[in-house]
Amino acid sequence: MTEDHHRVSRRTALLSLSALGVAAAGGIMMMPRSASAQALGQNESVEDAIKRLFGGKPMKDGAAAVKLDVPLIAENGAVVPISVSVESPMTPTNYVKHIYVVADKNRIPVVTRVTLAPEAGRAFVGANIRLGESGDVRAIVEQSDGTLLAVKREVKVTVGGCGG
Amino acid sequence: MSDIGKVRLRIPSSVKPGDVVQVRALVIHPMERIERDAQGKIIQKNYNYINKVVAMYLGRTVATFDTTQNVAENPFFTFNFKATDPGQLKVQFLDTTGGRYEGTADIKFS
Numbered sequence: 648m649t650e651d652h653h654r655v656s657r658r659t660a661l662l663s664l665s666a667l668g669v670a671a672a673g674g675i676m677m678m679p680r681s682a683s684a685q686a687l688g689q690n691e692s693v694e695d696a697i698k699r700l701f702g703g704k705p706m707k708d709g710a711a712a713v714k715l716d717v718p719l720i721a722e723n724g725a726v727v728p729i730s731v732s733v734e735s736p737m738t739p740t741n742y743v744k745h746i747y748v749v750a751d752k753n754r755i756p757v758v759t760r761v762t763l764a765p766e767a768g769r770a771f772v773g774a775n776i777r778l779g780e781s782g783d784v785r786a787i788v789e790q791s792d793g794t795l796l797a798v799k800r801e802v803k804v805t806v807g808g809c810g811g
Numbered sequence: 812m813s814d815i816g817k818v819r820l821r822i823p824s825s826v827k828p829g830d831v832v833q834v835r836a837l838v839i840h841p842m843e844r845i846e847r848d849a850q851g852k853i854i855q856k857n858y859n860y861i862n863k864v865v866a867m868y869l870g871r872t873v874a875t876f877d878t879t880q881n882v883a884e885n886p887f888f889t890f891n892f893k894a895t896d897p898g899q900l901k902v903q904f905l906d907t908t909g910g911r912y913e914g915t916a917d918i919k920f921s
Contacts, residue, residue, distance in 0.1 A: 687862070688879025690845075690853065726883040750881060755845070758881040766893055767873050768831035773889030777844075777881050808883070 688755040696749065696756040697787075701795060706787065709733075709796025715786040717802050721778055725808030730773035731786045733796075737763075743770035745789040751799075752782030777808040814839045818914030820902060825921050832894050834866070837887045838904045838912055844880055863905040866890055868918070869898040894918055 689696070716730040735743045742765040748758040761772045770788075778784070785799040817839040826832055843858040864876040864886075873892040892900070897919050904912040 687877050688881065728887075730889065753881050755879055755881055757879055759879065760877040761890075762875040762877070763890075764871065764873050766868065766871055767891050768893030769891040771833070771889070771891050772874070772876075773835075773887075774876070774878075775883040775885075775887045777883050 687760060688757050690754055691756065693749060693751045693756045700747065700757070701787070704793075704795055706795040706797040709786075709788055709798045713786055713788050713796050713798045715784070715798045715800050717784050717800050719801075720803045720805065722805045723808060724778040724780070724804040724806055726775050727778050727802065727804075727808070728773065729776050729784065730771065731788070732772075733770035733788050735770045735790070737765050737768055737770060739765045740791070742767075742791050743788055744791050746770070746772055747785075747787040747789070748774070748776065749785040749787060750776065750778055750782065751785065753777070753779045778802060778804045779807045780804055816840070816904075816910060816912035818902065818904065818912050820900070820914045820916045822900070822916050822918070826894050826918055828894060828896075828920055830894050831891050832918070833889060833891050834900065834902075834916075835887065835889050836864070836866070836902045836914065837885065838914075839885050840904070840906065840912075842880065842882060842884045842886060857907055859906055859908050859910075861886055861904050861906045863903075864888060865903045865905070866892070867901045867903070868892045868894075869896060894920075 712734045714732045721727045731746050733743045743763050746761040749756050750758050758776050759774060763770060781803045783799045784802050785797060788796040819837045821835040822832060840861055842860045846854045848854055860880050862878055865872060866874045874890040876888055900916045900918055902914045
């Protein structure tokens with residue numbers, strides 16, 4: 648009785664393990680493809696977008712190194728100035744590779760992906776973005792060694808600026 | 812709008828060798844938003860918006876922005892680069908209809 652029970656649980660454990668392995672391999676295979684073949688912006692939820700972009704990689708809180716500058720209250724959601732600066736030496740061995748800006752409540756959450764080269768000298772980018780409604784804005788920074796740093800700030804939007 | 816594609820680049824007036832220079836780039840572009848019909852379904856068409864911005868200095872790419880429709884009309888981007896030699900800074904904006912708009916600025920050391 649107990650043995651039976653044991654066998655079943657082991658089988659399910661193995662099954663789920665192998666499923667995990669397949670998923671992980673798929674994730675690695677998909678990563679570079681998804682960047683080029685799939686459109687960056689898709690009509691999806693934030694969770695899906697982050698899963699699609701980073702494949703469930705762990706993210707560290709980047710509050711110490713990443714500064715996300717957005718207004719607390721955006722009167723006009725059609726034009727919201729945003730800037731992200733990251734403390735980084737920007738040497739060829741240690742630099743900020745990508746900066747993603749994600750707006751949680753937008754119907755297409757991914758706003759932009761910035762790819763930087765060490766020649767940039769300083770990891771600072773700014774842009775004017777649109778926000779559909781009040782919600783979190785995240786900046787996710789991918790460093791050259793693959794570490795992900797995330798910060799988010801809440802923005803209150805008086806008039807939404809995303810028709811889509 | 813006949814102004815579409817006008818690019819303006821702003822760099823500091825005096826640049827010294829080795830400086831990290833902040834560039835502000837603006838392009839006049841409508842950045843069309845997704846339209847929906849009465850049922851809330853997305854109307855499928857080729858929306859005209861900028862999906863790539865490439866900044867090059869001395870022929871090397873410094874920064875690339877992959878953008879979606881969440882970027883405001885007349886997009887405005889800020890980025891930095893390290894000025895090592897005098898030369899040309901070129902910023903290209905590519906949109907989904909194949910439009911390619913360019914702005915250049917000469918980096919001179921005073």
